[in-house]
Amino acid sequence: MSTTTEAGHDRPEPDLSVIVGERRHLTNLAYRLLGSLAEAEDAVQETYARWYAMSGPQQRAIDSPGAWLTTVAGRICLDQLGSARARRERYVGEWVPEPLPDRTEWFSGREGGDGADPADRITLDESVNMAFLVVLESMTPAERVAFILHDVFRYPFGEVAEIVGRTPAACRQLASSARRRVADARVPAVPVAGQAGLVRHFKEAWEARDIRALVGLLAPDATMTADGGGLVGAALRPVEGSERIAQYLITIADRAPGLTLLERTVNGLPGLVAQHSGSTVTVAAIGIADGRVARIWAVRNPEKLGAWTVDGAS
Missing domain, CATH: 3.10.450.50 (Nuclear Transport Factor 2; Chain: A,)
Known part of the structure; x- marks a missing residue:
């Protein structure tokens, strides 16, 4: 995912609305990768912190800010998944992904809250149902990231490879292995x-x-x-x-x-x-x-x- 050019001094400043507009996509991605809304929001916050830590010329040198943000968020989540395994070994009892409510069942007016509806940040489809998230927990961090990026978000393996730090062929194998895990655990859908x-x-x-x-x-x-x-x-x-x-x-x-x-x-x-x-x-x-x-x-x-x-x- 090539996102940076050699020089950006003559380019206009990246459109702030475009940068901020990536937040929903990043949160959707991070929640599926981490299984926790709180951890997903932390990962997205860290992604933006890294963006704003760059100088103006560095930001302008990036061809696609959205692709850059996705790459950084994916790598942060990959690192978190590795450390999460160690944390969950010390977790008391069983670990279950964080549950999400429907749009109409989110208490947006809670005191001290930001009033944001998680349905405005997380798209509730089959890739966030609990059974699917639990299967994701059985995958290695690299399998999970490769599978979610390619099979759920439709990133080509060339771009997935830059995030995971493997070759495109290796990422294809990771996604294939993850796909088999999902198929083995899948039960017939019920209306x-x-x-x-x-x-x-x-x-x-x-x-x-x-x-x-x-x-x-x-x-x-x-x-x-x-x-x-x-x-x-x-x-x-x-x-x-x-x-x-x-x-x-x-x-x-x-x-x-x-x-x-x-x-x-x-x-x-x-x-x-x-x-x-x-x-x-x-x-x-x-x-x-x-x-x-x-x-x-x-x-x-x-x-x-x-x-x-x-x-x-x-």
Whole structure:
């Protein structure tokens, strides 16, 4: 991705609106690469800091500021993914990507917030549903970056190579390997209306503490993964099997009287939000296969729930 010329003294200043206008694209890219809106925004902020740290002649020497910003953001994310592996080895319990709400469910007026809707920054498509993000977590940093840049954002491998620091042929192999991981994990798509109906039945069975109904709605080999980050109570390991999950959910309901369950869109698909005393305490993304709930990703870490709370904290 060649973005710099030998001399830029005679060029006009780069259009500030064009530079600022790249923020949404960069945030979309960084969220898919990192699985965290907070980390994505930090990466984008660092990208802009590097841009504004350059002198005027250096900025003018860049052929394509947008391509330059993407290259820098991609490299920052690649570095963060490498260090994230070490951090997650020390993470308390399971790590689940940060959940995102639908545009209509974002508390833009929260006190101390910037009023920005994440849907204005993150495009909610199949590349941000929780199942897809979890598969991305199984990839090496280089695989993830090559795959997202090429398969999701349609960058040619020549440009991907400059970001990843590999040859185009190597990047093609990385993307191919990542593609196989995605294909192996993919389940047949379920119409959103069908998913919403199943989630509603699941919510009603949970509210009624109907363990038999819950077991019937769960796949026999279903898995529930909870992320408390060591900050709140959560199962440290995945809960497996329909009966164990149903019993776990009933126990939670019994221990938290007054828990309110809400049907919400989580990363573009029907999910559930649990509130207690008016505060969001859990956001659950739900994966469906063969007409039953096959996966539940329950995010309880309050540091990942800022987008779901009125005051930015649960």
